[in-house]
Amino acid sequence: KLNIVSTKFNANVGDELEGVKLEPFSKIIEYFSDSLADKHIKIIVQLPDNITSQEVDQLRRELSTLQMEHQMTLKRTASSLEGSSSKRQKIQETQVENAQKKLIDTVLAMPGPLSVSYPSKFRKFQEDNSIIFLGRPASRIGPPVVLYHKVFGEFVQNFENEELAITSDVAKNTMGVIGAAQEIYNVENDRVNAMNSSFQDIFGPLSTINNADKTEVDAALQTVAGGLNQEAALAILEYKNEIGTGSNDPTIQGSVVYARYWSQNQHERIRRRCCCPSFVIGIAGPWMCVLGAVYLRDMILVEPLTDFLCLTYRSRNDKRIRLVARLLEALKRGFDTLRAYYNSVKDISEDNEARFFPYLQYFGHKHNVTRFRYIDLLTKDLTRPVWIVETENGEKLVVKYVEKYHENAHKSCAKEGLAPKLLYASPRMPGGHRQVVMEYVDAITLHDTISDIRDNRDAAESVYYDVNYIITKVLHPQELVFADLRSPNILVINQDKKFHGMLVDFDWCGVRNKDAYPMAINMELLWPEGVEPGAFLAKKHDNAMLEKLRKELIRPSLAEEHCVV
Incomplete structure (x- = not known):
């Protein structure tokens, strides 16, 4: 039996191709032009008749791992982090x-x-x-x-x-x-x-x-x-x-x-x-x-x-x-x-690229200043921009400007290796913002890879474990609530062929029953009960978001799906 195996699309095509000889480098779209887009690579594989559900799960894991590694490579290229600085x-x-x-x-x-x-x-x-x-x-x-x-x-x-x-x-x-x-x-x-x-x-x-x-x-x-x-x-x-x-x-x-x-x-x-x-x-x-x-x-x-x-x-x-x-x-x-x-x-100088970026192009204190140049936006959200920058010695960093930031929470997570290292958080600048500088991490957001990570049970469980540990073992014991536990604020990193989770964006993080959610919170999103503009932060909100994350990430294996109780 022939199948199209894809992290995005699955279909039984045995009947469609019966009697047709495929060349190794034929475009599948030539045979299925009405239903397949030409912007993805399609691979047809022949599954043995006696293949087990465990073997299919393993194939899913391998494919999702390749997909996530490929996404990280594309992200590096798109962010212009490869090649010479002059190029x-x-x-x-x-x-x-x-x-x-x-x-x-x-x-x-x-x-x-x-x-x-x-x-x-x-x-x-x-x-x-x-x-x-x-x-x-x-x-x-x-x-x-x-x-x-x-x-x-x-x-x-x-x-x-x-x-x-x-x-x-x-x-x-x-x-x-x-x-x-x-x-x-x-x-x-x-x-x-x-x-x-x-x-x-x-x-x-x-x-x-x-x-x-x-x-x-x-x-x-x-x-x-x-x-x-x-x-x-x-x-x-x-x-x-x-x-x-x-x-x-x-x-x-x-x-x-x-x-x-x-x-x-x-x-x-x-x-x-x-x-x-x-x-x-x-x-x-x-x-x-x-x-x-x-x-x-x-x-x-x-x-x-x-x-x-x-x-x-x-x-x-x-x-x-x-x-x-x-x-x-x-x-x-x-x-x-x-x-x-x-x-x-x-x-x-004429045509200098610096004129299109924030005027502050250094960080640190008076006698310990690090200068940098902006490379590009790291996120698409113009209302909460985050930039990749490059220091004079070629090091890549991340810079953002926020009205509120809980640097102690960030440092606590970074100490556990579960957040990028925080390098600097400035006092409030004229206009009300703070400059936040952290190390650049070779990662992708969970939001960008969630459909792939679901096919990799080991990766999904590892990322969930890390996030759960940050919330319940690092932040909550300090009476801190992360508050914005959505997939864009979770990074997926690959360390020694094993995927882990990190948290970023501590803008909303604060003390429970003391600090509050922003007034501009988007209520069109599905928040836990009790989350609303100006409401006090509560641990139960984090816990509800954790449970939602667990259900989104960890789906049953094929063996579990076919298990009869």
């Missing part, structure tokens, strides 16, 4: 150039900012293109913008600091901004002129920009990049006379204007040196929102740094005036930082 860099440079050109062409081919910013048209544009990551819709949320230039994190830190010192220029002109904001205007241009005038008393001259492609910007604060003789936008401002007028959102229009501005040839020499950081300010009536924007390899990343804040004055409310003053002070300091940055951008 990798040349390939990356070509990829960067092509991706950047495609981005520029797509942006310049867009309809005008005013037109494309209408909700229906912007929705259609976002459905057809994945280049403007503004968080609208949710599928277009990108990495945190504070990671790409320090100015954004510093702005957030300054604005949230209630003790921030307000300079004299800001203090004296805050009421002028408030007065201009709360006035009622007949037409939008009157609001633009009045508020621009009040802003200029604090920030310096604002100008209306006509791009080379004839698109316009309501207002911009610009500087000249030293030595390059090209203008750089410190801020782009987009106005609507009042909320509900103009038919579109000024933050969306401002984001599109930012993309068009920096895609122009007149800014090319700057664009080839840096990520073009600018503030985008959306104003609708007396309401104002500040966003940060950067121009990356294949996306425009824009993220709100504040809510929409009302700039109106309330009677006998000095605290409210101080809030507006703090916003203006934080912006003024941010503009000063960007002005100095663009004045020195000429010293950055």
